[in-house]
Amino acid sequence: MILIYAEEKIYDEMPAEQLAGVMAAYAALEADMLKAGVLLSGAELAPVRTARTVRIRRNQTHFTDGPFAETKEALGGYFLVDCESMEEALKWAARCPSALDGSIEVRPLMAPPPEA
Numbered sequence: 001m002i003l004i005y006a007e008e009k010i011y012d013e014m015p016a017e018q019l020a021g022v023m024a025a026y027a028a029l030e031a032d033m034l035k036a037g038v039l040l041s042g043a044e045l046a047p048v049r050t051a052r053t054v055r056i057r058r059n060q061t062h063f064t065d066g067p068f069a070e071t072k073e074a075l076g077g078y079f080l081v082d083c084e085s086m087e088e089a090l091k092w093a094a095r096c097p098s099a100l101d102g103s104i105e106v107r108p109l110m111a112p113p114p115e116a
Contacts, residue, residue, distance in 0.1 A: 004078060
């Protein structure tokens with residue numbers, strides 16, 4: 001899974017023309033992933049201000065607004081890809097426009113447990 005982290009403030013303050021360029025770069029990346037047959041799923045997430053976090057401590061449920069940790073960068077979207085290797089996934093991740101001002105995490109999914 002390619003997890004896309006960026007500072008939302010950068011995109012909120014970005015001139016419309018520049019933001020359109022970033023979105024076009026993402027659209028091109030998505031099209032290339034589809035053409036290569038590696039893209040299984042992907043989505044942009046709503047802004048962090050719409051998020052809620054759930055924690056259970058001492059048998060009490062707590063709900064808070066926003067992300068789970070104090071951070072400038074937040075998870076903004078993802079691509080679920082089916083690649084032959086981590087190296088291939090990293091090559092796709094390096095093409096994410098947010099790598100220029102945020103960070104891109106690449107993490108394998110856990111294998112399902114063997115059937116009994």
